[in-house]
Amino acid sequence: MDYGFVRVAAAVPELKVANCDFNAGEIIKAVRTADSQGAQFVVFPELSVTSYTCGDLFLQTTLQKGALSSLEVIISETSSLECVIILGMPLTLDSRLYNCAVIIKNGSILGVVPKCYIPNYSEFYEARWFSSGMDRPPETIDMLGKTVPFGIDILFEAVNMDGLCFGMEICEDLWVPIPPSSNQALNGATLLFNLSASNDIVGKHEYREELIKLQSAKCSAAYVYVSSGPNESTTDLVFGGHSLICEYGSVLAQSERFSFDKKMIMSDIDIQRLVNERFKNSAFKHKTNNTVFRKIPFYVKEQKDDKLLRLIDPHPFVPSDPNARNKRCEEIFNIQTSGLGKRLRHTGLNKCVIGISGGLDSTLALLVIVKTYDKLGLDRKNIHAVTMPGFGTSSNTLGNSLELMRLMNVTSHRIDIKEACLKHFEDIGHDPLNYDVTYENVQARERTQILMDMANKIGGLVIGTGDLSELALGWATYNGDHMSMYAVNSGVPKTLVKYLVQWCADYLFDNDTRNVLLSVLDTPISPELLPTDKEGCIQQKTEDIVGPYELHDFYLYHMVRYGAEPDKVYKLAERAFEGKYDKATIKKWLETFLKRFFSQQFKRSCLPDGPKVGSISLSPRGDWRMPSDADVGIWLKRLSEL
Template identity: 55%
Template sequence: MKSMNFIRVAAACPVTRVADVATNIMNIKKCIDQAVEQHAKLIVFPELCVTSYTCADLFLQKQLLDQAALGVKELCAYSAGKDIMIAVGSPLYAETVVYNCAYILFDGDVLGIVPKSYIPNYEEFYERRWFSSGREIIGHSVDLSFQKSIPFGIDLLFQSGPFQIGFEICEDLWSVVPPSSYLSLAGAQLIGNLSASNEVVSKADYRHALVASQSAKCIASYLYAGAGTGESSTDVVFGGELLIAENGNMLAKNERFQRENQVVTSIIDIDRLNLQRIKNISFREASSTVPWEVRKIFFTYKNTEFGVFDRAIDKHPFVPSDVKQREQRCSEIFNIQVAALAKRMEHTGLKKAVIGISGGLDSTLTLLVIVKTYDLLGYDRKNIITVTLPGFGTTDRTYQNAVSLCKKLETDFREVNIVAACLQHFKDIGHDPAIHDVTYENVQARERTQILMDIANKESGLVIGTGDLSELALGWSTYNGDHMSMYAVNCSVPKTLVRYLVRYVAEEETTKEISEILRDVLDTPVTPELLPKDAEGKIAQKTEDIVGPYELHDFFLYYFVRSAFTPAKILFLAKAAFADVYDEAVIRKWLDVFIRRFFSMQFKRSAIPDGPKVGTVSLSPRGDWRMPSDASRDLWLNEL
């Protein structure tokens, strides 16, 4: 899938013996073969793995330095025809100075040599005894016995097509301004770190956080390869940790302290990194701070096939798959909504809120937010005016849930039946009520909003909107009907997350009686109830039968807005994520619907009320999403 700009990368820890170059080379080759078999295009090895890191004063011995050079030569020859970039650690003896280096090998050549910038000389580290810093080496080249004029320095960036790769070594990452920061600003989306970080209590946690954080700061993928248990244990122990992170997310890692060759791989999404950089103005502006001009070393992969697509793609990208993380996310979002509404209520000086309650998920979540806000501010819940507005399609189930919830929460509950008013309006505009078209539906939606607005005027209150992010994306609201309110607390909460938020409140923040009502709301199909109920009095209109599954639309929304992916790439990812749920034809059908509705309904999003941003995706015209209402969608539809 070369056109998708994915690339499989690997981090490896070979079994090593101290100062035994032959054994080390043998195991490095085995790791290379394993990575090639898994279709990896880049493999990063630990620091000084050709000799082992813990050779100490043996690094001053000519025999070891000469043997290391021969080992690099052997690996270079071994790389020929393998179509994989190899970053391997070995000393470099040049002009009476020894450097701790990363040798970058590809298809029989040394493409470049990157020296370690920061040489630690504190606590258990004494590297300055043997190695010099390469921090000032820019624009240089060196000769090896088997290859001349090899680019040498910290300013090297290696590029094949859209893939740009940079390297740093161990302590470089721990410095205040790591070289990888500059390499990323110069274009590198992939950073390799050849490391030898010993193990002490809790150091692994810090290392994980450091790697993840640097990948996020650099908007890059970070490949970390640590020296393993074959290193000398005279004073310290090395765990051989391997980590692959992408923009703050840990994609792959191994178990430490293994005693055999270790290789971990992951597929990196270069498009995602590039597009995040485009959106991040601060990243772009920081590029001017790079203190040297990068030297690009060009090479060419024969192909970038990544084998089986085993990158984890979550069906519900807005909802953490980990239960503990999901609970934390729900708690944080719920509190953001509450804090936002509390500020608006205090600012207006109003003590009353008006909300239409349907018995569905969105209005239920909004009511729960209002109740917690009132409890936080010390306001009387009787100033929450909850209005149920039964119409032609209202069923007993949703009606009873709405009534029970409002009464249990001790709100000022009111009921206004809209049937007579709607029939009068049909008569006024000359519409046959037997024709159940969009006019039939929208009359009801606008009548409900009019009633809520008028009650708010009468009671000096605020109408709190219930619509969610998914409905905004699809334009699934009646313009100047449920589309409108005086403040909208759900406006950046997608439908898939609304469900989890209601469940979170049911499990963590309410009484058993109210929890039972909430659970029944959760079990009710999503519906606007604007068409008459069926002969058995049950819901006849199910939203997802009309516009498609919300889990698909939320998936499309996330990757269209958050990642700015093309429809073809979104389709590819959706097929991978939902392979056990929907076939390609179904996914393609609803993706087409999503694109059509997203473009045609922008005019509704251009006129939405205020509301808080709670996550990474928002469609507010004042914030994250600014789009012409009359933009053509043809370019996107033509990809499907």
């Protein structure tokens, strides 16, 4: 698998202080292991050839020559391997000693990057031995008989993979106000490596993790960090071997600390995702003028492993951890209530109207309205909730809607729409036994007309109930349930709606209300526009018609959020839903998603206002501007070529 993924490894091998021969042997073993597992990059800790804790031994010519000799062995022994090797060692130049990262590929040194910021405080004393790479050393050096690029102005750019460019920094470089990696990212580096020797004290590893996550997010990059392990000298310090692989603020892999065994973590980085993120970020539209970088070309080895070494979350909108999910639901609910609260205060209106079907979306919208009124100190009786049974309304959903309105202590209305719809069928000459789109949309528009007219009558706002997933699929009747005066659910995907309702049941309401909400959660998703069966149960189930919402939300997330191409979305879905959906099912509903997403843009082009709550919004005034007559042809072609 390629699809813009590259495999990186961070290795903390066994080590003996100042024993370059031993350390070189362990580095070679780790490189071979990483290469055999498909790693395209393997990075080692700071000064990994000598060890970090050599102290004044760094000034000994014996150690300096030993490091060079061991480097030569490493290069020779790994020359047949195709992965990029990044290791740390001291290097003398013009009577100065530099703490360097050496980048090796196929038996050649691609370049050498010295450390910029030399710590000389608290437990660190590096200025005693090392000079800063900012001291303007020469751009090239003679190393093992060859001319090699040298400096802090070097980036390495893959010639056979779009968007893959990597940069280097060493330990303290990350901890300063403006790390070198920030400039590297602004100049094209999507992959950042840090060779580190960060000792462990109480609480430091949490701060270090947050620092690395934040830098990867700020730089819209992947950040691979590897630090010295407990085999370093413990004369005064202890090193835990903390290693992290982060991508755009998320941890993909993290090592166990304080293990004397050699450790290696590995993960696959999505370079395409990072490049797409930068397309949308205006900070990356202009290169920084601080540094003019030299780009060193290299070939990244082909990845032949078809299995990804990273989790592909089948429900990207829904945190898997219950605590994180509860926090997410609370945050979204607060955004929704604050958005509606502002709209009510701005208009000076204290009344609103909402249609209640007994389904998930209208239930969530009602709960949002109720809590908004409580927050503003408004009388809930000014909430006019209307249930409008039609030809497909089941006894269960009708009962739930009536009970929910009663428990919420709102002003409730029951208006049967069947007679009005039959009269409309007669007026337009439509056979009421023809259950086509006209049959369905007449009901949806009749309901919207009632809500709008009632809002005019009482002087209030119609609150919309449609969610983000329905907007993506166009699963709404144009100028029917598609329209409102403020749409509180328009930023919430369907897979998250049920968790929001569950969260409300668990944390905001009493047991009677909770029981009704649990019944709503157990109800199949349906517009209830086609007649029920003989037992009065729902026959028309949305997911039987347009496909599972969990698949559509997955497609929406990867295509809109990260611009993934159809074949990549398919492969990711295949991995995420392995064992649940077969390949044909995934492809079938992806084709449906693409066709509907393109053909239904005209509905999104005239959406009512509503709050953005997450990273994806389809508002034509905000995140998504798409022509209504765009052609889906090349997207379907990519899918058909699988």
